[in-house]
Amino acid sequence: MSDAADLGAGPARTFRRPLGGGWFLRQPSYFLYMVRELTVVFMTAWLVWFLYEVWLLKQKAFVSLNGNYAVLVFSVVCLLFTLYHAVTFLNLSGLILRIPIGDRFAPAVIVKGLAFGGLLFVTVVGGAVMVYLGYVKL
């Protein structure tokens, strides 16, 4: 800062306004953002449960929970949150990923298409592998 900055300046009390804890309730977009952040909790919870089931399998203490409605509901809720996270994330791929084509860049629509296509591909292939290996019975 310049020496001249304190031109005999007296104290000017600026007033700081705190953001406040309820800031995310002020606007729908802020609230949806927090929901998006919340999806991590559900994804983590489901992953922990899944690892627990794998551990049980190793202990040979696995009990099939097919038909257990609590687990089913839990899984569906987690799936919905995960999809919400994935869709909002991949939607932005068109903006963020810049694929150069000559002097210009690929249009956002194409990049998004590739991103969602990629998700679909991994889902289908992953599911096929699971079926093939017998982890999932159709």
Place this chain on the structure above:
Amino acid sequence: MEFPLYDVLIVGGGGAGLRAAIAAAETDPGLKILIVSKVYPMRSHTVSAEGGAAAALRPEDSWENHAFDTVKGSDYISDQFVVETFVREAPIELIQLEHWGCPWSRDPDGKISARPFGGMTTWRTCFAADKTGFHMLHTLFQTSLKYDRIERLDETFVTSLLVEDGRCVGIAAINQRSGVMSAVRAKTVILTTGGNGRIYAFSTNGNICTGDGMALAYRAGVPLKDMEMVQFHPTGLPSTGILITEAVRGEGGYLTNNKGERFLKDYVPSKMELGPRDIISRAEVTEFEKGNGFEGEYGNYMHLDVRHLGEETIDRKLPFMRELGLDYVGIDIVHDPIPVRPVEHYMMGGIDCDITGATSLPGLFTAGECANVGLNGANRLGSNSLSECLVFGAAAGRAAAHQAQEAKAPTSNPVDALLKDETRRVEKKYLESRQGTEKLAEIRVEMQRSMDEHVGVFRTAEGLKEEEKLIAGFRQRFARLKIEDRSHVFNTELTAALELDYMLELAEVMTASAINRKESRGAHARRDFPKRNDEHYLANQIATHVPGGKPKLEFRPVRITHWQPQARTY
């Protein structure tokens, strides 16, 4: 009390001021440079310039051509030596700005492009889409951040130049954050405070364009030059005065009256919409008087039509205009004609200075719109002003830097005394007085409206004399001003009052100068003296402050090098 000392102190942080600062820093990296501005630099009014900056860059162009266009455009009272220098320097400045990152629009070969512009016989107006001033200002400001030696005092309002022993030794200014007035010593001061459009009610200028530097210099005894020469831009939006760039006409737009005619065929047949601004503005007003204008809530207007250009061209070359149309008039210029009317835009007049920006007060320099270096004479060609800021901002920066290398540092004691006087003056006049009865806004609005009416596109002896009386009345009322805001922190009523004080001073000079030039030349059009009179008035009018009295006015013959005055027809 020790006051801070700088080698080069620049008042005003717009195109010219920032360019001057960078030029001074590059001349001598050891110099201490300070930019004092009443706003943050990116708010300076350079930011609103749209159309472009002219320079004879292209191989098919020539300095001589650019110079002649400028001299003819000035109606032959520009200083031809200054013009010749300007047209040689302008190309270098535009390249320099490009090197600093300015996003000039390009031709297919990657070189800087150019568009046609009013009064220019060839395409030499370089542009950055239709936001040339914005890009120029931000490029200059961001580049200025590179230099550690360039310091800034933002939101600091200069109330007076400090003069000691016939030399400018610094400034007195109010720090708006604290409200405290203090002084800064400087070996050289450069005034780059821009125009004074807010003297008029209908102007493209922003709130900050109040002629501060012109008034500061004037009161310090420095003469002002050609103060009667006010440019009215032909195409402003009728309600707000927002500028619709000349580039619209450059790209091929048509001006039509209420009969759908391109009426300029009767006024500027060979150039049509690309005629010089003064002639087109007068054409519009004449058409209004004939009843050929559209009638609206805010007065008469004409149509500026670009529908034939097509959406693609408009989005590529005039995107900002499309936004402005949608935002402020609710029209899409792709489908609707734009309502426009003449609007105050630029001050050709300003602080008298030589080609290096030096004024009659040792230590004081000036550049840009607040200066009158002799480039624009009685009428400025569009796109010469942005180039002017660069060329003469750089010139003043270098000249001030060189002078500062030799000059003695002003001492603090005399500055202290001057500051005390100045602080007393401001406090007594504005903050302490309880006797006042007049409201600031009322005086300001009445002044603005009367200037619009009497010192506008067409002037008459009666109108000007009436204005003279009115201004005297306004100044008396101003002496009885009542400031409601007595606080110190960010008191914008105080700064508005100081600005009004400057504007009233300048309005007096402008009106007196207009009365005294008994001819029509360039932008100064007298109904009672409709012809140009080279015998008596091939000269610049110099106005000097007489404390307590009317300005002293005299004429100084113009310097002609190559081009003898001819009839100015297009």
Place this chain on the structure above:
Amino acid sequence: MAETVEVTVQRYNPETDSAPRLQTYEVPYKDDWVVLDAILYIKDHLDATLSYRWSCRMGICGSCGMNVDGHPKLTCSAHLREYRRGFTVEPLSNFPVIRDLVVDIDDFMAKLKSVKPWIVRELEQPLGDGEYLQSNNQIDHYRQFSQCINCMLCYAACPVYGMEPEFLGPAAIALARRYNLDSRDEGTVERVNVLAASEGIWECSFIGECSVACPKGVDPAKAIQQTKFDTVNGAIMSTVLMPFGNRR
């Protein structure tokens, strides 16, 4: 009886107030007025002590940003007809208030400078050789990010900046990217330290409100996420794939 609209304004005078307070005014309603016109009316006719910043009134100088009904807006482009039933004007969020509607932007000015927003080159081409060649397509790469008018609506809209004032912020990062993408610039490496610092791009959790608030379509959120992607890419390239390669 002329139509009026009720305008509530946050006032604060540090010399007399310990905290901001609200004051209400009755302002004429005109269909083609903007919020700034209402504020100008208050100062000219009702209360000359109201302080605020404004200049160009055409959305290019960036002075007049304020919160209108809780949302950061350029008051010179906020039309009164969208607030027919009355509205509240407050200083821009997340900035300390100096007086009334005037906020302290020194933090922003410092951040602007910190990203080195100028052309960085090892060798400057002499002026006599003319301009650096650049195509309009190349300008398109960075054009959007060059439109910032420094109005700071994006900082006001960003809760991260509200909670963590050290965050570099949308406009500064977008400006850094503008230069990084400029074909004439070679300064990406120089800007990485500031951008990839913990208060830089990684502070951003992509709420996206900055881009919503931006009146010039700069899309700073896009700039930040692109910078994140490029920075990670660059880090991988330089450490894993091309450790001795050209750094640019």
